[in-house]
Amino acid sequence: MRVPYSWIKEFIDIDIPAEEVVERLNTTGIEAVCETFGEYIEGIVTVKILSVKKHPERDKLLVCEATDGHKVYQVVTGADNVKEGSTVILAKEGSVIKGIKITKRNFGSIQSEGMFLSLEELGISEKSEGVLILPDDIKPGEDPNRILGLGDEKIIEIEITPNRGDALSVRGLAREIGAIFGIKRKEVFPVISIAEEIIPEIFVNSERCTRYRGIIIKDVNIRPSPFHIQLKLIKSGMNPINNVVDITNYILLQEGQPLHAFDLDKIEGAVYVRNAREGEKIVTLDGEEKQLKETDLVIADDKKVIAIAGVIGGDNTKVDSNTKNILLEAAVFDSISVRKTAKRLAVSTDSSYRFERGVDIQNLPNAQDKAVELILKTAGGKAVGEKDIYPDPYRPEKIKLREKTVERILGVSIPKEECSDLLNRLEIPTEIEEDGTVSQIPSFRAFDLKREIDLVEEVGRLKGFDTFGEKYPRVSVESFRKSDEYLFELRTRDFLKDNGLDEVVTYTFVGEEIFNILGIPVPVIRIENYLLKTQSVMRDNLAVSLIGVFQENLRHQIKDLSVFEISSAFFEEYEEIRVGLLLSGRYIKGFNFTRDDQRFSTTDKWNFLKVKGLINSYLRSIGLKDVRYIPSDLPYLNPYESADIYINDQYVGYIGKIHPEKADRLEIPKETYIAELKLRYVPRDINDSSLKEGYLFTLYKNAEIPVFRELPKYPSVKRDLAFEVAENLQIDKLINVLNRSSELIDKVELFDIYYISSDRKSVALSVEFRAEDRSLSDEEVNKEVELVIQKMKEEIPDLKLRQ
Template identity: 35%
Template sequence: MKLSESWLREWVDLPVDTEELISQLTMAGLEVDAVEDAAPDFQNVLVGHVLSVEPHPNADNLKICQVSIKPEDVTQVVCGAVNVRQGIKVPFAVVGARLPGSVKIKLAKLRDVESFGMLCGADELGLSDKSKGLLELPLDAPVGLNLRDYLKLNDKIIDIDLTPNRGDCLSVRGVAREAAVLNLVPFSEPCFLSVSSSITDTFSIQVDESEACSRYAGRIIKNVDMTVSSPLWLQEKLRRSGLRSTDAVVDVTNYVMLELGQPMHAFDLDKLNGGVLVRMAKKGEMLSLLDGSKVVLTPDTLVVADKDKVVAMAGIMGSDNTAVSSNTCNIFLESAYFNPIAISGRSRAYGKHTDASHRFERGVDPRLQEVAIERATALLLEIAGGRAGPISIVENKADLFQETEITLRHARLEQQLGLTIEGSQVEDILNRLGLAVRKISGIGWHCSPPSWRFDLSLEADLIEEVARIYGYENLPVATPSAQLPITSFLETRRELPGLRNQLIARGYHEAITYCFVDPEIQRQLTPDAEVISLVNPISSDMSVMRTTLWSGLLPAIRHNLNRQQSRIRLFETGLVFSPSDSGLKQESMIAGAITGHRMPENWHTNAELVDFFDLKGDVQSLLSPYTASEQFEFIKGQHPCLHSGQCAQIRRNGHLVGWLGQVHPAVQKILGLTQTIFVFEVHLQSILEDKLPRFAEVSKFPEVRRDLAFIVHEDVTAGDLCKTVRAEAGKTLIDIKIFDVYKGKGIKVDNKSIALGLTFRDTSRTLEDSEINQAVASIARAIEVKFSGILRDQ
């Protein structure tokens, strides 16, 4: 909300400058977003009096004016404004004056006639963005006075960003009340006198929705002169608040809204038929709004109607068929209290956010309607004339603001703020905020909030109010202390962030997909799994709960492939779901998927595609270095959605904990995947459970390596072979590497050669050749017995 500082100071006499005022408001919760000048910088522009106007001898559109800024001083000015005429008072920029945009006024000659200055319009002074000719000043403006002083343009516009609960500060009245409290100065609201009725005309008011509109006030004003413009002081206050002047009636209703915080609306009385009715809209009703748009109303919209038609969306915007215009003579002035719940969300639904809806959504003072209509009536009669009738009010007191009593405990206040505050000081703060305070001996106070502070309902609210006014910056800074139990940290448990970082380091990106998945994708990936269907799914393709993380990862892969991303590595951690005897079973999993080239495109790398062993290497990197070699194993297996030749079970101590392999080509085709995809999925708990690392001294004795190649049947796996080698070699075998697998010339058709690099070492002595030879012989015999394997000579 934009607020003129000078207007604020008209309401309350503040002993602080602008900078201190801004700091006070911000620290009190009324955050100041920006502060700007009320007008651009211009100098030497005075109030001028046009004494005479004559036609220019050489130009039809120009006139020669004689302008006075002193009784004895008359200056000749050539002017082309359409509204220049004898007797008006206007801004006069004398020779040497400086206007916005670095424009300097010099002596000029226009069509052979000298001009000693310039008569100015509002746009030329930066006071308006539209040109309407000269800015006409009131006839009582002192001639020769500096225009900046006359219009009080050395003013600041303060832009305040209010939280939704402070609707009471969406007005000069509300901010002035806050500023007075913060500066310990008295705040006395101006007394707006009631306007005596000069006619007896009234207009019928009926409220069908008393809960949504608990008070509706209206008044007829006849014989309004719509040809009269709003006075300059009113136009200026509207401009500095971000509103433009339109006509006297609308300007007055806007002015009262800014001044008091009560939105108002004026109807053309002659366009209303049979009284006004506040009701809910009927389905399909149409309304043409003031902004020229048309909307179809929904039954949850509160409207104001007459006997024949809807005339306004209550609290949001009026219709163009009852709007005041230059032909209006009689008006019906509306001032109502609309429940925030009835208005909230409606303006957004229709895309019609207005100043009125902004205030009604946050709440207005439910006791302000009569004051506002009296204030608006007095201004209208002063500016545009007319005769006012009596105020008609329809209200439901049961739905109006009801005074509540909140108990504030002194001990609780001090405990929350961390300091001791004198009871008299607390009472003073609460009283200045407008609360009715009643002391409870030895306990605290009973407090009744005023009608404009409808946001106060709890003890915590009052504690916050005391803290605000006391000053957040004055509260002590203390470090909270408490006796917290120290929980044990299991060194045998790994942390999930470490696994995530491991995969990210290997080029993966983390994906987060929905737990609700497409049942068709689920069926292709886990056809035998029992799924849990949702009773009320978001959509048909999110109607079952996932039994595997692949059901989210593979669509994510497809999404990226369809957007020309050919090298993809994704992983996800999350829950999978299945039914159980006790209800819903949830298991934490980690899964990944890769496709595309092995390495990013580069001048020194080959365009090789990823394969099964790339994925297996990534999975092995997740396994603990203390348990991987002895507890985990990869065993050839069969999975419904994986390629039978490139599929492996992941087992730990003989228990199945996961799968990895290539997505079956048939499944790949059904899912619309255009590249070969490799996936893995492992129970997260099996990876997080670790063993304590044990210290082992680094051996200072040399290693011995022997390379052995065995010819075995093609069904024999390298893993089984390595397991046998470890069992037979003894403790001195420290490493096994598979460095070659060969099938071809010299090897039978159904056989293959697997070459193993064996490294031996002892921590206490140098190994002898006889020991190594004995270990190699034992290994050869075991492989021959178990796998019918033959040791190759070369």
């Protein structure tokens, strides 16, 4: 919000330079800057237009004669709002406007001796229509720089934290400045009378509207607003429209209360504050059609929606030059409701900005009455009806502030008398009690002053945090127990870092295109108000983000990448914490050495077995066994170098090489490996603390405690067995059947696969037999082998032992 310093001075008697005011505002918690309004322009003067004629050769141009009281100028202009008798600003020959020097110029056969100026050409508005028309009481020959304050008027612009909606007005800012410098704020109350000729038919059918006050004003005359109001709006960054609309904006800036004026004759029947009906539409004041949802709060009449509550009005009831009767609305709407609707519709207005941060419900009638008073003065008419719906009046909360709390938090002792004075300066009614103070929280601070600590902050910031001496904070020596979930993720993170991987952090929202390229469904959780198309959905896997990281690294010529991320994947009813890995190129940066036939290298390339070994090592490090790898059918993985990972017959993740076709489309190397493991389940219900199956954390928590096993006392007996099996038989199934067929089998290792034909293969395994209580004889082992083969044939009927 930006306001002229002179406007603030109307509420407090202050002679302190604006720069010093801004400096103090920054030290007390409101970010502020001071800037000068416009720039001084040489060679401009006020002139009165003596005559206006059409250009004889150019249809869209006018030829005007204007005087500054000493000289008559002939000016050609394209502005259609100039009239005989109007007072405007003339840039004379030699003046510089927006970097262009004004000279005499011929338009056809007519010479122009200057240029009439608009707000845009004066450099004080980004956009304007027509030249600036000055009040009739301004005489020709005066300096427009002085009249407008160009290069002289100080503008204070503030940025607030979301809890300080009370400062979003001239009134509120004056209150804050007055409290800082110990100056009492002035208050002026309107004097109006409302004839109860008509009682507006207004019905509030939603709890999200806590107060609604409507006033009918009849027989208004729509015209430009007084110049002093226009000038304040211009200096605050708003363009004047007409007297009624300008006054609603004027009061919004001055009082912080959004208002809206409806053309009463365009309203059909009664006025309702209600939830929108699903699919209802409205064309808003900005000319855009908006489709509404049931969650949106609207203002409607018997037949149509006429405004989106707290956000923007409808084009169907706007005030224009033909308006004669108006309904002036002042209301307080639920801040969360307004914020959600404004975000969903991508509409941000001065009204929604204030409703989102809280509006003073008690100041509503005062602000609206000031608007009525101004409308009656500038537009004429008569206030003939008023209705105020306020079912639950504001009741101030009481908060006690203890001296010992102030000292404990701020580190300095501030007497309760000084605390009371500081809070009362902020217009927070405060009384002194035995051990501190008691404050009644006014409605304009009801949104952020809830607890004793909030009052400590108010006392501290107003006294000045920069005035407190240095003091070491007290640190508790009580130990804090970290959660098992945190420690498990830390253990995972440390393992991967120790193995040379770098951690990355990515956005959890991504675009749809990557899912289409990978050939997997687009997630169902979408972001309604996404800022970028590449951030429109919540991801349900980490691979899509890690691929994006790789693509960005490739743009910087980084081809060797070993990264991981521990983060969330999102689903409709729950979330998952996963760890994702992307590995490509070489790992372990070092050097190569070659001398004759001597070769040495400290780098190596990632391949499927190395990635699998990394995963296996991690799983063993957290005490998990019985890991099985089954061919994966994920469409973005190479079917010959990929696998789904199972532990205790529970799916926990996958590992694989990127599919070559996907690699080409993604423009990444074909030798890229991706792995993803499900670490833990995160329910949406915070009260759900159960451990879900299929997650490494659950398996880790339920894993058997390792038991020490003595080293073998007796030697093993080794046999090499070659089995002829079907080509499609998975090797891990063969090994599992072999392991289950005898209690004497201690170790099984695969050492050869040989394809006999297109549908048969030979699998050679090295099997070690060992007994814990004796040495095994050859005869005993031979008999055990016969039993093993017999049991295996029962489970794998077409199995044959090759001799």
